[in-house]
Amino acid sequence: MEVVVQIGPQHLALAEPERFKVHIEGEKVVGVDVAVGYNHRGIEKLAERKTFEQDILLVERVCGICSMSHPVAFVQAVEDIAHVDIPERAEYLRMIIAELERIHSHLLWAGIAAEVIGIETLFMYIWKDREYVLDQLEIITGNRNHYAWNTVGGCRKDITEKHFPGLLTAMEVVERRTEYYIDSILRNRTIRARLIGTGILTRENAVRFCTVGPTARASGYAVDVRKDDPHLAYDRVDFQEIVLDEGDNLARAKVRLLEIFESVKIIRQAIHALKDLPEGDIAVPVSEIPVGESVGRYEAPRGEVFHYVKSNGTFYPERVKIRAPTYANIQAVPSMLMGDTLGDVPLTIASIDPCFCCTDR
Numbered sequence: 001m002e003v004v005v006q007i008g009p010q011h012l013a014l015a016e017p018e019r020f021k022v023h024i025e026g027e028k029v030v031g032v033d034v035a036v037g038y039n040h041r042g043i044e045k046l047a048e049r050k051t052f053e054q055d056i057l058l059v060e061r062v063c064g065i066c067s068m069s070h071p072v073a074f075v076q077a078v079e080d081i082a083h084v085d086i087p088e089r090a091e092y093l094r095m096i097i098a099e100l101e102r103i104h105s106h107l108l109w110a111g112i113a114a115e116v117i118g119i120e121t122l123f124m125y126i127w128k129d130r131e132y133v134l135d136q137l138e139i140i141t142g143n144r145n146h147y148a149w150n151t152v153g154g155c156r157k158d159i160t161e162k163h164f165p166g167l168l169t170a171m172e173v174v175e176r177r178t179e180y181y182i183d184s185i186l187r188n189r190t191i192r193a194r195l196i197g198t199g200i201l202t203r204e205n206a207v208r209f210c211t212v213g214p215t216a217r218a219s220g221y222a223v224d225v226r227k228d229d230p231h232l233a234y235d236r237v238d239f240q241e242i243v244l245d246e247g248d249n250l251a252r253a254k255v256r257l258l259e260i261f262e263s264v265k266i267i268r269q270a271i272h273a274l275k276d277l278p279e280g281d282i283a284v285p286v287s288e289i290p291v292g293e294s295v296g297r298y299e300a301p302r303g304e305v306f307h308y309v310k311s312n313g314t315f316y317p318e319r320v321k322i323r324a325p326t327y328a329n330i331q332a333v334p335s336m337l338m339g340d341t342l343g344d345v346p347l348t349i350a351s352i353d354p355c356f357c358c359t360d361r
Contacts, residue, residue, distance in 0.1 A: 223303075
């Protein structure tokens with residue numbers, strides 16, 4: 001007999017309100033209906049009533065974890081409309097903060113995944129080590145989240161020689177501890193039993209549902225804006241695009257943890273580049289935004305962030321359209337859950353690192 005189990009919009013497994021109507025026969029999932037839109041905040045409409053400079057801080061609050069992702073996508077679109085090339089130093093500055101954010105986001109996800117599985121000790125270990133990254137973000141930008149780092153034409157603050165020792169030390173700690181977590185996850189029988197073979201997303205479905213980020217790359221679908229459409233200084237640093245073929249929950253965990261090493265590698269190269277660059281401007285003045293339209297693409301920790309901006313020549317945008325990565329990935333969740341047990345549902349939903357706050361905007 002088929003039974004319908006409602007997960008959400010209020011549920012212990014969901015930090016934010018969305019609804020999954022799970023159809024089960026016994027314990028087996030035979031169908032899933034997803035309903036989004038419980039958390040609409042009207043950010044796109046509000047953006048039309050604020051200036052371009054104010055909108056940078058507004059879109060930064062689309063998501064606390066991705067508070068570098070949305071403003072960079074937005075300002076890149078605006079800078080393209082204004083035909084502005086930001087200083088090379090500003091490109092590296094943005095990239096360092098972006099990769100610090102990627103590390104803290106992946107560690108946050110790994111800790112939550114450990115908690116969902118039921119291993120509280122691992123959760124506390126991971127979140128403790130995440131503090132090293134958040135401390136550096138606070139030292140450099142003044143904030144642990146919502147960094148207020150970007151402006152149209154560059155950055156508001158600089159990273160100088162005094163920041164380098166602490167930043168490099170934090171990277172050494174993160175690298176060493178991530179190696180420990182990977183070893184712990186691969187050796188733990190409980191974690192392996194919960195992750196291997198569950199939540200499978202085939203490459204065909206990953207492409208069909210237009211998935212992005214680690215969700216896509218864990219299914220053999222190599223899509224990464226840093227490689228496909230290089231922005232900032234990503235075309236001047238060496239890093240590997242992590243792509244696996246298994247497509248299960250374990251593969252998505254491995255992609256995120258392995259990407260931490262690549263982010264550490266990028267940050268070290270960026271610091272070396274900043275040492276070689278002469279100190280100079282970190283922003284160029286932008287007096288007006290002409291009539292025009294453009295898009296900004298950015299590889300957030302969860303996948304591609306897409307901002308469309310249309311200007312009518314005033315200080316206020318005529319239209320701002322935002323697509324968050326969870327909006328793309330959530331469509332693949334029903335196919336990932338089919339055939340699994342009801343107990344696998346919360347973990348598989350968590351495996352895409354969903355941010356429904358971003359999705360509903």
